[in-house]
Amino acid sequence: MAKIGDRIKRTEDRRFLTGAGRYVDDLQLARCTHAYFLRSPHAHARIKSIDVAAAKAAPGVVEIFTGKDVADSKVGSLICGWVVKDKHGQPHKAPAHPAIALDTVRYVGDTVAMVIAETYAQAKDAAEQIAVDYEVLPASIDPVKTLDAGASQVHADVPGNLCYDWELGEKAKVDAAFATAAHVTKLDLVNNRLIPNAMEPRAAAAEYDRGTGNYTLYTTSQNPHVARLVLSAFVLGIPEHKLRVVAPDVGGGFGSKIFIYADETLVVWAAGKIQRAIKWTAERGESFMTDAHGRDHVTHAELAMDKDGKFLAFKVDTIANLGAYLSTFATAVPTYLYATLLAGQYTTPLIYCNVRAAFTNTAPVDAYRGAGRPEATYLVESIVSKAASEMKIDAAELRRRNFIAPDAFPYQTPVALTYDSGNYAPILDQAMQLADYAGAAGRKATAKASGKLRGVGICSYIEACGIAPSAVVGSLGAGVGLWESAELRFNPTGNLQILTGSHSHGQSHETTFAQIVSDKLGIPMDQIEVVHGDTSQVPFGMGTYGSRSLPVGGSAIMKAADKIIAKGKTIAAHLMEASEADIVFEDGTFKVAGTDKAVPLGQAVFAAYVPHNYPSDKLEPGMDENAFYDPSNFTYPSGTQICEVEIDPDTGVVDIVNFVAVDDFGNIVNPMIVEGQVHGGIAQGVGQALLENAVYDKESGQLLSGSYMDYCMPRADNLPSFKLGYQVTPCPHNPLGVKGCGEAGAIAAPAAVMNAVRDALAQVGAQDRIEMPATPRAVWEAIHAQ
Amino acid sequence: MYDFEYHKPKSVADAVAALKKASDGKFMAGGMTLIPTLKQRLAQPSDVIDLGAIGDLRGIKVDGNTVTIGAMTKHAEVAASAEVAKAIPALAKLAANIGDGQVRNRGTIGGSVANSDPAADYPAAVLALGATITTNERKIAADDFFKGLFETALKEGEIITSISFPTATKAAYMKFPNPASRYAMVGVFVAQTASGPRVAVTGAGACAFRVKEMEDALAKNWSPDAVAGVKVPADGLNGDIHGSPEYRAHLVTVMAKRAVAAAG
Structure with missing residues (x-):
């Protein structure tokens, strides 16, 4: 009999590793046609005309649909499932998101037409015969400039490209606390935009049974029932009991397969129209362009402290890029999944956060591994390390002085959450011991003697997992129970x-x-x-x-x-x-x-x-x-990561020489699987810190990092062997006492790595000139900037 | 990819004949650039003429002070060749670090050199070692071969048959890979040749180029310090999201220094 705590090998691996998994693209549906989506080459343009006559006559073409066909069929707008109310109590702006653009395209990759043919190659060939006359319009790409007066409007019905101006906390009290502070640390930070890159691209295959009127959609979904609910109740109007959604083996999601996209919506809708099965699998280039991206924040923050470094108040002003349209949960990520985490592991009594969410002519942005919590953690842990450096207090010691005490749980933070359990100091102690933190200064000196810049960085994170108590998320605007x-x-x-x-x-x-x-x-x-x-x-x-x-x-x-x-x-x-x-x-x-x-x-x-x-x-x-x-509370995994880097100042290359992660996930069911989750999470976090960046041309809105030639995914040789440790405070409110481990690595690693990079760069005065990703070029330029 | 006629001739003459007959034919060596280009629909040749069945184009021969490598010899074969490793170790090592295992088992030296990708590795070796490119029509000196971005001295219908590298008393190649693609962002090949030191750079410019000032400095004093002070002008170098022309110019000096140190 297996026991909780046993290191059991994964039973699913036999089929995955021997090629016997069954993914959407493996399905062979009878009389299946193939879909190709013609996508906008422009970031912002008016479609003056679209002529599909020649394409319809091309070999093998079964049908071609444009935005007009979709609109004529009364297909609803794709929805955003979380209503965020702005600081004046008004719901966020929710511009229409047609599955196929009707008269305006709003990002490179926006859907312009759906071509269905007997083979995929025929559909693709035919798409080249579609004549679209675009009037190219100016594009708003930068999330800060898009909010400027005079910026090009992404949606006519969203003035100033502002989706919402939202706040959490009491600004007046926070300002008053700042007035009493012995020291204030200020920080400007960019949280770089990421592209999810699940190994299996998104895919959809649908069939319509004209005998029963039943639809079946096979798709790469993290939540097939939610997909069915959204497609049924909001977008297509197919009764829920007449639509079956199957998500078979799915090769990675990281959030990007939560959402209900235009592609699967159109595949299931069109299968009914043509009364034949249709299959579509994204090409990798389409994944880069059209999977919902992650992160993309620009933030100014200030931390007020007393003379001993005790945190008095924290003030955050963030602009979050939501892209051209609202993805399914886009509004919640930079608000309720972000600002509520700004207390971190600390007793900071007063916190105020203002978030302005902006539309731009870029792909939609939504939840990506961690979703809001990595953004919060990167901010909190970056400013805490900067404060330590300014106050000349050791970074570990400053954290320790501000930790919530183990006897203070349940602990009500000033940002809505009540932490259920935790014990932060032993985690930090174990991480420092595993990292030989005490020896870091010596290693820094040794490295310096050979011309290298060493640095050590700490990140003590908190996250809210186990989403979520239905009544709580309902009161915050969620359209579903969780x-x-x-x-x-x-x-x-x-x-x-x-x-x-x-x-x-x-x-x-x-x-x-x-x-x-x-x-x-x-x-x-x-x-x-x-x-x-x-x-x-x-x-x-x-x-x-x-x-x-x-x-x-x-x-x-x-x-x-x-x-x-x-x-x-x-x-x-x-x-x-x-x-x-x-x-x-x-x-x-x-x-x-x-x-x-x-x-x-x-x-x-x-x-x-x-x-x-x-x-x-x-x-x-x-x-x-x-x-x-239905859980009674979120769970609150916590932990400390310590990263040590060595920078080659001649090339700017950052080498991670040591990486420690000590986590409290509550009880652990299978340590081997948890290690895998932590390893993968750290790899993604290191990817964000050092390698990955979604870059759009600021003028044309073309995606410059649209393939693996330019978008740098982490590889084994970018990473050291990780040293992991655990502390266990069981979750007090669920039967297994578990807290969740899937996102922790990705949440904490960016700050651990970047604090190490900044510590290293402080030796040449360049610590404030570096943003993620700290690529060789960025590091070299930081070192050599005047 | 679009449809095309596929040919697999057994001789160079047949390959040339097939190209002449085609309305817009294209030779394919290992296909490591052509196939992705076709898959992206960025090229639409009427005919693809695969040189893979021409046995004469494969093989490695060391004759005195010359290593001759058949154009269709794969990177993995060069990397694994004991003869190359003995005659010009830097060349074997360069081949061993091109792309990944799959690329090395498909990609060929002739294809790489004929393509003159600005970020390919082999052009730096060809230029620094003063190799001779033999085609079905003539012999071309390395210095006359690379003309620009994906541009060489090859004429329509001309096929590289082999490349002959003179051995060098010292040689090394140092690559600074693009973090994403792992192509050379800057690669510097240095060689102490019979006619003196030669320094060739790939990745930084439109095509591989020599750095005369470094060669002169090394002629006086073969040491990393000799090249440390030589800066190539950033003007005209490649710039992209991974590196500005200034950064690439800087890396040329750093990689040259390291290459000289590695060459001993």
Whole structure:
């Protein structure tokens, strides 16, 4: 039997590593056509005319749809599912987002036409025959300048390109605290724009059954039920029970596959129109252009301290780029998932945050691994290290002085969240010991003697995971509840399916969920199948993002398992002719306490399906229980990362020579899988800090980093061997005591790396001249700037 | 990619004949540039003439002080060649660091040199070692070969058959890779040749070029310090999101210094 805490190899890896996974593009639907989307080559242009006649006559073409066809069919606008109210209580501006542009294109990659043909090559060939007459308009690309008076308007109905001007906290109190400060540290910071780059590009395949009127959409989704709900209730009007959404094996999401895009919307809609199956898989270049991007903040922040470095107040002014249209959860990311994290691990009593969200002629921006929390952490941890340097207090010591004490939990922050648990100092201690923090100064001196610049950087992060208590997010504008569902469905022979509303696209649910049930019910792992991703099989579920699958989805599974045990107890009591009160469940067996009488769970299951000798007066037959779990709070993983870098001042190359991460994820189910999550997260965080950057030409709005030739993904040789450690304070409010681990690495690593880079560059006075990504060029220019 | 006629001739003569017959034909060596270009629909040749079946174009021969490498010899073959490693170790090492394993097992020296990609590695070696490019029509000195961005002295229908490298008493190549593509952002090949020191730079300009001032300095004093003070002008060098012309100019000096140090 597997136990919680065992280092079990992933059961899904056999099929993934031997090429036996089944992804959307692997599906072979009968009489399938292929779609190609003609995309705008301009960042902003008026479509004066569009002529598809020649393209329609091209070989193999089945149908071509333009914006007019979509509008004529009453296809609704793509939606944003979270209403953020601005500082005056007004809802955010929500300009229309047609699946195909009607008369104006607003970013390079905006959809202009859908070409459907017998083969993909024919569709692509035909698309070249479409004559579009564009009137190119000036584009607003820069998130700061787009808010300037006179900037080109992205949407006619959004004056000044401002989606909302939002605030959290009491400005007057914060200002008053600043007036009493012994020292104020100020910081201007850019959080660079990222492109998600899931290994599997987005894809959609749909078929329409004219006999039943049922639609089936196979798509790369992190949340197939949410996709079905949005497509049904808001965009296409297909009744929910007539649309089945299947997300089969999905190769990575990182947030980018939460959202409901134009592409899958059009594929399912058009399948009904042409009454044939349609398949579309993004080319990598399309992924770069049209996957929702991440981050892209420009921030000014100030931290007020007393003479001992105790934080008095924190003031933040952020401009967040939302791109050309609102993606599905775009509005929430730079507000409720960002400003609420600005307390970090500290007792800062007063915080004020103002966020202006801007439209630009760039791809939509939405949640990307961490979603708001990496932006908050990078800001808090950068300014804390800068403050330490200005106050001449060691960076670890300054953090320690401001930590929330372990006996202060539950701790109400000034930015809405109530932290449930944590113990930050032992984490910092362990990280410092693993990193040999005490020896850093010596290593810096040694490096300097050989012409290298060494530096060490700390990041002590907090995150809010396990999204989320439905009532809380509802009060903040979310259009959905964020509970999770589970069903445990036994078969008569005693094996078991776990049906979960969360979705695995790399997170190892098939192993982890089987492991917690194996531990709980005493059933071998190979007798358990995890089923997910199909709205026709699993109960309505909310999907996977925000490190929620184990804390929320896993909790639902545990609740369903409790119901199985309760039912099994009644059956076992009946079979053993014992009182139910005397039955205990241990190691997969119901026993009468104090006797050697025992009924294995499998026997109870069999009795439930073949109820010849059964407590029919008390129970229905069958062994199939479901549960819904709505968390009472977020979970709050925390940790400290320490990074040490060595910079070659001749080339500007930053070499990460040491990297330590100590995390408190609460209880850990499978340490190997958690390590994988932490490693991957750190790689993405290092990617943001040193390598990755989505760059648009500031005038033309062309994506300059539109392929791997120019967009630098982290590779193995960019990374050292990580040193990991754990501290455990179990989550007090979910049955497993777990907190979530999927995003921590990506949330914390940028600040750890950049604090190390700044510490190194401080030796040549260049610490304030560097932004992410600290590429060789950027570092060299920082060193040599006058 | 668009449709094209595919040919796989067995001899250079047949390849040339196929090109002459085609309305807009294109030779393909390893295809490491052409295939991605076709897949991006950035080229639409009527005919692709694959040189891969011409056995005469493959192989490595060391004869006295000359290493002759057939144009269709793959990077991996050069990298793995004990003879090359013995005669011109820097050349074998350069080949071993081109692209990745897949590229090295497909890409060819002739294709790389004929393409004159500004960020390719081989052109630096060809120029610094003073190689001779042999075609089906003539022999071309390295100094006369690279003409500009993707431009060489090759005429229509001319195929590189082999490249002959004179050995050097000292040689080394130092590449500063583009962080994303890993192509050379700046690569400097230095060689102490029979006719004196030669320094060639790839990645920084429109095509590989020599740095006369560094060569003169090395002629007087073969040491890293000799080139440390030589700055190439940034004017006319490549600039992109990864490096400004000024940064590239700076890297030329840094990589030259390191190459001289590595050459010993």
